[in-house]
Amino acid sequence: MVESTPTKFRAIIVGAGPVGLYLAHALCRANIDYVVLEQHDTVLRYQGAGVLLYPQTLRLLDQIGLYEKAEKDFIINHTHTDLLTGNGRVIKSTPLWSILAERHAYPMAGLSRGQLIALLYENLPEKETRVKAGAAVLDVKVHEKGVKVHLKDGRTEEGSILIGVDGVYSKTRQIMQQLAQTPPDTWPMTATYQGLYGCFHSCHGFEPGTFYQSRGSGIVSQIMVGADRGHFAILRPIPPTAGLKRYTTEDRDRLAEELSNISVGPGVRFQDMWELTVKETAAMVNQEEGYCDKWYHERVVLAGDAVHKATSVTGLGVNTGINSAAVLANELYRTLKSEPDPGTGAIEDAFARYQQIRDNEASRLHAVGRKQIRGVTWETWADWFFDRFVNPWIGVDRVVEIIGKLIKRGQILEYVPFKDRKVQVPWNHSPTAQVIRDPLS
Numbered sequence: 001m002v003e004s005t006p007t008k009f010r011a012i013i014v015g016a017g018p019v020g021l022y023l024a025h026a027l028c029r030a031n032i033d034y035v036v037l038e039q040h041d042t043v044l045r046y047q048g049a050g051v052l053l054y055p056q057t058l059r060l061l062d063q064i065g066l067y068e069k070a071e072k073d074f075i076i077n078h079t080h081t082d083l084l085t086g087n088g089r090v091i092k093s094t095p096l097w098s099i100l101a102e103r104h105a106y107p108m109a110g111l112s113r114g115q116l117i118a119l120l121y122e123n124l125p126e127k128e129t130r131v132k133a134g135a136a137v138l139d140v141k142v143h144e145k146g147v148k149v150h151l152k153d154g155r156t157e158e159g160s161i162l163i164g165v166d167g168v169y170s171k172t173r174q175i176m177q178q179l180a181q182t183p184p185d186t187w188p189m190t191a192t193y194q195g196l197y198g199c200f201h202s203c204h205g206f207e208p209g210t211f212y213q214s215r216g217s218g219i220v221s222q223i224m225v226g227a228d229r230g231h232f233a234i235l236r237p238i239p240p241t242a243g244l245k246r247y248t249t250e251d252r253d254r255l256a257e258e259l260s261n262i263s264v265g266p267g268v269r270f271q272d273m274w275e276l277t278v279k280e281t282a283a284m285v286n287q288e289e290g291y292c293d294k295w296y297h298e299r300v301v302l303a304g305d306a307v308h309k310a311t312s313v314t315g316l317g318v319n320t321g322i323n324s325a326a327v328l329a330n331e332l333y334r335t336l337k338s339e340p341d342p343g344t345g346a347i348e349d350a351f352a353r354y355q356q357i358r359d360n361e362a363s364r365l366h367a368v369g370r371k372q373i374r375g376v377t378w379e380t381w382a383d384w385f386f387d388r389f390v391n392p393w394i395g396v397d398r399v400v401e402i403i404g405k406l407i408k409r410g411q412i413l414e415y416v417p418f419k420d421r422k423v424q425v426p427w428n429h430s431p432t433a434q435v436i437r438d439p440l441s
């Protein structure tokens, strides 16, 4: 039987998380037909964890016209980072993030995952018809001309390609790996840390614009503080475990009780912050790590947490995912420009180029993330020694140089004309049509 296929190229995006919704904007700008399928009944569900957006990601949002809108949601344009010991003493304070903002023309911005999703969703053209909520993907059939997706409620959706941006426990990845019969990944998705996150009304002891990190006895806390509210994430190691684990409100409150006496800011204990925490925003979660060896098979491709996942300690999950999504959109745009109805071979070639371009950076960030979380939770004596006695002496210039290299490699949608801001450090990638504009004008 010949499968029915859409008459023109159509992408099916699975997952309306931040990476899936950014990809929707990118495909829309490329004039590529698409639909987004989201398992939950609504896209705008909750505020979620606080996320840090790096300048290269803000530039991508600026390119699609969302930066100025995002700015009003930032809880902070970070200036300082403060490192604290377990007893709440500040041992290192640097203007790291003001320097980065000056050099790269965008701040290190903090906002919630929910605000980022709302920004991307609310501003997506034709969102009512393009994004289908209550559409959980159960199965996928790939044929010579396209893909057929089976949803939990019995409906089906047809397209030319399937893009799985359905998170760390990606159904698309499972299906793709079965179809491709791939060997187990070198770094399968595994929960290695657990913790709490939430949003609080800012309290005495915290300085707005500062990012606080404190460590001690195997626990790390990271706190973004704005003028009137802040976000926290606290992590500690657990025995590695596979599979999704859900915690109840009682589990969350028990953990909060256990953490009550740890120092999270100068003179601030966890319990002080917890009292001011908006409990609806707080959750206990496992945090996974993992890396997928092959990101595509035939007409199916993965992006975001579905392929690369580190704990929140480096604050790079969304940033890496959105930058990868830009590359995927570029490769699709280029392929469709030369061949409006590409065969499976041409599509696989585009996916292969996408992985090739991003593999190096994404795998390095995954490795850095693994090292970082183990270092700051003092997995070994050497980690403790380095973190406690060497790290405080590493100069801010050195850190600016390391993070600056990552920022300047930021991706851009090559087919969307964009007037870049003036920067001290030039970007590696620019769209073809570009005019420099003055940030003050």
Ligand SMILES: Cc1cc2nc3c(=O)[nH]c(=O)nc-3n(C[C@H](O)[C@H](O)[C@H](O)COP(=O)(O)OP(=O)(O)OC[C@H]3O[C@@H](n4cnc5c(N)ncnc54)[C@H](O)[C@@H]3O)c2cc1C
Residues within 6 Å of the ligand: 014, 015, 016, 017, 018, 019, 020, 037, 038, 039, 040, 049, 050, 051, 052, 053, 113, 135, 136, 137, 138, 165, 166, 167, 168, 170, 171, 172, 196, 197, 233, 285, 287, 303, 304, 305, 306, 312, 314, 315, 316, 317, 318, 319, 320, 321
């Ligand atoms: C405490 C904490 C702090 C963090 N801080 C940062 C930070 O500072 N900076 C940063 O960059 N990142 C941070 N992250 C990581 C960041 O939240 C993730 O990297 C990001 O959400 C991944 O986006 P995504 O779109 O790939 O996947 P997700 O956000 O997981 O979205 C996947 C979507 O797919 C949907 N879905 C899943 N299965 C199906 C299915 N079968 N059918 C249809 N839909 C489906 C889900 O419902 C969901 O909406 C943090 C995470 C945590 C927990």
